[in-house]
Amino acid sequence: MLELLQYGFVMRGLIAGIIIAIIAPFIGIFLVLRRYSLIADTLSHVSFAGIAIGFLLGINPIITAIIASVLSSIAIERLRTSKKVYGESALSLFLSGSLAIAVVLISFYHGFNTNLTNYLFGSIVTVQQSDLTMIAGVSAAVLLLLIGFYKELIYISFDEDAAIVSGIPVRLINIILIILAALVVALSIPIIGILLISALIVIPVLTALQFRKSFQHTLIIAEAVSLLSVITGIIASFYLNLSTGGTIVIITLACFIVAFALNSYRPSSHTDLATP
Amino acid sequence: MHEVNHEENIIECKDICFSYGQTAILHNIDLAVHRGDYLGIVGPNGGGKTTLLKIMLGLLTPQCGSIKLFGKDITEFKDWHKIGYVPQKATSFDTNFPATVFEVVLMGTYGKRGILRQTTAADKDAVTDALKKVEMLGYAKRLIGDLSGGQQQRVFIARALVSNPEVMFLDEPTTGIDESAQKDFYTLLRTLNRTYDVTLVFISHDHTALEREATEIATVHRTLTYKVNTPHA
Numbered sequence: 075m076l077e078l079l080q081y082g083f084v085m086r087g088l089i090a091g092i093i094i095a096i097i098a099p100f101i102g103i104f105l106v107l108r109r110y111s112l113i114a115d116t117l118s119h120v121s122f123a124g125i126a127i128g129f130l131l132g133i134n135p136i137i138t139a140i141i142a143s144v145l146s147s148i149a150i151e152r153l154r155t156s157k158k159v160y161g162e163s164a165l166s167l168f169l170s171g172s173l174a175i176a177v178v179l180i181s182f183y184h185g186f187n188t189n190l191t192n193y194l195f196g197s198i199v200t201v202q203q204s205d206l207t208m209i210a211g212v213s214a215a216v217l218l219l220l221i222g223f224y225k226e227l228i229y230i231s232f233d234e235d236a237a238i239v240s241g242i243p244v245r246l247i248n249i250i251l252i253i254l255a256a257l258v259v260a261l262s263i264p265i266i267g268i269l270l271i272s273a274l275i276v277i278p279v280l281t282a283l284q285f286r287k288s289f290q291h292t293l294i295i296a297e298a299v300s301l302l303s304v305i306t307g308i309i310a311s312f313y314l315n316l317s318t319g320g321t322i323v324i325i326t327l328a329c330f331i332v333a334f335a336l337n338s339y340r341p342s343s344h345t346d347l348a349t350p
Numbered sequence: 351m352h353e354v355n356h357e358e359n360i361i362e363c364k365d366i367c368f369s370y371g372q373t374a375i376l377h378n379i380d381l382a383v384h385r386g387d388y389l390g391i392v393g394p395n396g397g398g399k400t401t402l403l404k405i406m407l408g409l410l411t412p413q414c415g416s417i418k419l420f421g422k423d424i425t426e427f428k429d430w431h432k433i434g435y436v437p438q439k440a441t442s443f444d445t446n447f448p449a450t451v452f453e454v455v456l457m458g459t460y461g462k463r464g465i466l467r468q469t470t471a472a473d474k475d476a477v478t479d480a481l482k483k484v485e486m487l488g489y490a491k492r493l494i495g496d497l498s499g500g501q502q503q504r505v506f507i508a509r510a511l512v513s514n515p516e517v518m519f520l521d522e523p524t525t526g527i528d529e530s531a532q533k534d535f536y537t538l539l540r541t542l543n544r545t546y547d548v549t550l551v552f553i554s555h556d557h558t559a560l561e562r563e564a565t566e567i568a569t570v571h572r573t574l575t576y577k578v579n580t581p582h583a
Binding site: 107225226228229231232233235236237238239240241242282283286287288289290291292 | 404407408409428430431433435437443444446447448449450453454456457458460461468469491493509513519
């Protein structure tokens, strides 16, 4: 185990992974409870287009992924609130549109290569020192904003109308939430990968919800599941030479299956999350 | 006990009209609610009751007319902590939401506190007081989704009460609640109105209950018909 930590790239991957493991379920709990889970998937595909732009222009692809993801998140929210397009249709529009842009741009860039595959499925070797500095800095800002707006986000997630009546600036908070989601998605790509990031945002929260605890405890459980999955996933993927993102998500999924099974055997009055 | 000015206009709607697309919902609505009133709003489904309530709360913007809350135009109104809102439970509440009764009532303090400010010990005391008022303190640690309909509605009242509102809006809060819980609920509202001087605006299908409880009754069916009522409860 200690031998593993002697490798600089493993340490960088592990530190970046732990940071992402903390912020992903924190934003995820609000996305899941507001039925926004799919936005993580959409923003990850938008980030893919951003990454392709980064490769094409020779810029750090995480920077271009952040820019593409944040701009699109604002556009999605505006489209959704305009009520001219259904919410989920706006997501579908951006998901397929950005994927098309990414694929066309990649064809300019000598097709797929190993680097791009790492961004698609995640790899600890992808994380450079400059990436780690950026991930730590931006994540600290995301975490501070989530803590700052924690109570408003809970209220809006529970009852948006009552939150408006109590004077909370709901439109502003919604924009902040979606921008933070865009940042978390873009930052998580080097470790988890474009195709799997939404799983780390959503599954730990779904796992925690099975325990039917208070909001605070649900968040703590989600954080624990996320940290456990990321740390064991990175270690296992290193020793077994597996895809980092895939291993992390499989462990998260296993946690969910265990929690779901335990919940199914527990007598409870409300366990059907499909019923709004 | 402080002096209560029953002539003071808490809500003033003038010439309100509202339509969804081509469908006119409200037309020429004039309404004044005074401090200490218990206004019952009745009317058929689709008659515009909830739309009127949402306009009074600033959740919908009317195509014409003006609304004043506590003498201020609604667009300039900032004292939202003076207003409590108890929504129609069935449509606005996810019973699987992971929140305890205490956490739900605490939400009622968030608007008053302002953004970026954290919860204080005084807020927690206010939650305890509000739960005591609705006789739900013993349920503080229970999940909101695990309570009965009547208990949940008491919690929503506590959430509305926690910021010490001067007026409370209730949108069909008794829907889906059994008869005995409804009786307790009306007793609680009567106490809030008569003992604590909370002005009430109450939407209901239950005309008989409002005839028994309310001091004014407004019937909304595109236009508004208003009458002073003598409650006999």
